[in-house]
Amino acid sequence: MxxxxxxxxxxxxxxxxxxxxxxxxxxxxxxxxxxxxxxxPTTHLQNTDPTQAVGGTTAALGYAVAPLKGLRLDPWANSSADVLNNGVAVQPDNGMAPVASSALTGPLSGGGGAKDLPLAGSLLGVLPG
Known part of the structure; x- marks a missing residue:
């Protein structure tokens, strides 16, 4: 210029x-x-019924939270570029069962959301929706 x-x-x-x-x-x-x-202006507000206010809020919360619980967390799920598809397993020397990461990453690499995770899924079950 x-x-x-x-x-x-x-x-x-x-x-x-x-x-x-x-x-x-x-x-x-x-x-x-x-x-x-x-x-x-003169305004007189009416009393709010708490049961209707809470009922409306929880009903709306269910519609808002339900899509978030099922949202796909791994964008590369079920593809050849999925890094969560690789698992790591460790076999302890004392004869214990092997410990693997596939139990945690399996639901995500399969295309699941937060509700499909082992511990978080049960906690998200408390939320409505």
Missing amino acids: SRTTTGAGALAALGAAMLLSGVTAQTAQAAEDRLADLPM
Whole structure:
């Protein structure tokens, strides 16, 4: 951009700001004059029924949480690029059963969501939806 173009743009922006500030002040004064003649509103709020308020909130929460519980967490699930498809197993020397990571990564590499995880799935079962 040349200096002339930049200067002309700055001058146009300054002129627009000056015009808008004048219009805004006139509009605000006119609105204040019209509102001065109106009576002050009197409002009486009704009592809120807590059972209906809580019932509506929990019903809406179920619709909001249900898609999140089933959301696919591994974008590469069931593909050749899935890094969670590889498992690691360790066989202890003392004759214990092998410990493998596939129990944790299996539900994710199969395309599951948070509700399919071993521990988190049971905890998410408490939420509605």
